[in-house]
Amino acid sequence: MVIIAADDERLTLEGLISSIKKALPGAQVHGFRSSAEALDFARENRCDLAFLDIEMPGINGLQMARALKETNPKVNLLFVTGYTEYAMDAFDLQATAYIHKPVTVEAIRKELGALRFPVEEAQPKPLRVRTFGNFEVYCGETPLHFQYSKTKELFAYLIDRKGSMCNINEAAGVLWPEDDQDHTSYLKNLRTDLMQEFREHGCEDALIRQRGCIGIALDKVECDYYVFLGDYPKHKYLYQGEYMSQYSWAEFTNATLQNMR
Numbered sequence: 001m002v003i004i005a006a007d008d009e010r011l012t013l014e015g016l017i018s019s020i021k022k023a024l025p026g027a028q029v030h031g032f033r034s035s036a037e038a039l040d041f042a043r044e045n046r047c048d049l050a051f052l053d054i055e056m057p058g059i060n061g062l063q064m065a066r067a068l069k070e071t072n073p074k075v076n077l078l079f080v081t082g083y084t085e086y087a088m089d090a091f092d093l094q095a096t097a098y099i100h101k102p103v104t105v106e107a108i109r110k111e112l113g114a115l116r117f118p119v120e121e122a123q124p125k126p127l128r129v130r131t132f133g134n135f136e137v138y139c140g141e142t143p144l145h146f147q148y149s150k151t152k153e154l155f156a157y158l159i160d161r162k163g164s165m166c167n168i169n170e171a172a173g174v175l176w177p178e179d180d181q182d183h184t185s186y187l188k189n190l191r192t193d194l195m196q197e198f199r200e201h202g203c204e205d206a207l208i209r210q211r212g213c214i215g216i217a218l219d220k221v222e223c224d225y226y227v228f229l230g231d232y233p234k235h236k237y238l239y240q241g242e243y244m245s246q247y248s249w250a251e252f253t254n255a256t257l258q259n260m261r
Contacts, residue, residue, distance in 0.1 A: 001027040001119050002046055006038045006064065007053040007080065016051060016080060016103050023108040025141050035059035039067050044234050047075050048119045051103075054081040074117040126203035129159055131225040135244040139201040150175055150186075151193040156244055158216045159223060160253055165208070165215040174249050232260060 003020060007013040010033060017031045027049075032038035035056050042050070050068055054061035065077050082101045099107050128138040135156045137144045146152050157174050158166060172183045191214060198204040206220035218226065228238045239257055244250035 001048045003027050003029045003049040004038050004042060004047055005031045005051040006035060008033050008056045019103050019105045019108055022105045035064045042068055043071055047072060049076045051078045051080050054079055076115050076117050078111060125220055125222040127206050127221045129221055129223040131244050132239050133242050134246050139203055144197055146197055147193045148190055151190045153247060154190050155194055156247060163215055163218045165213040167213045
């Protein structure tokens with residue numbers, strides 16, 4: 001489920017986004033303090049729900065709602081406001097809800113049960129990976145923690161390879177670029193650590209294992225890097241100049257991404 005939230009007040013927007021994420025943990029929530037930026041995003045991306053403040057500078061929430069309906073007639077509109085005089089205008093636009101500030105998780109959950117246009121949810125992928133900025137791995141909303149820091153780096157490199165298989169020698173050259181020691185035994189420990197953590201979270205099928213090699217199953221991983229590459233420039237907003245910032249070997253991919261901007 002893709003959701004946009006628009007409010008020109010920073011703290012109010014942050015609180016709204018927090019409540020939405022608690023009510024809908026698996027949703028993609030995109031916040032905007034500018035109506036124009038929210039509309040630009042909606043014109044380029046499917047949007048299921050829109051939480052809109054009515055009193056906004058420039059294009060107000062009602063005007064934004066009309067523009068959203070032109071882009072997607074089945075977008076669910078939920079107006080968030082401290083005023084009551086706009087209620088009739090909101091429902092003339094077939095709004096799902098008119099929620100008073102401050103917005104609570106309970107209020108959002110209540111209105112989600114009466115959406116005007118039901119949202120068909122795609123089957124979520126077991127693993128969620130963030131590469132833009134620092135590299136992080138989640139199962140749902142739960143961050144994964146490995147026994148060794150190099151385990152996380154190994155998985156990061158597998159993500160960077162986009163499904164290509166990686167053998168032990170190649171992995172050693174990346175993880176220990178200036179070290180001639182034999183790391184075969186340590187790499188086996190990293191591989192075991194990776195499998196155990198994934199198995200505990202029910203996502204071990206995200207790894208592909210062959211004799212002496214390991215890779216990832218792309219259809220089991222939700223990754224911002226893959227979304228960006230899959231439909232550029234539609235998703236160019238995802239990349240803000242940083243890619244797996246904690247790993248020096250990722251600078252080569254980051255340079256390629258910089259050239260695409």
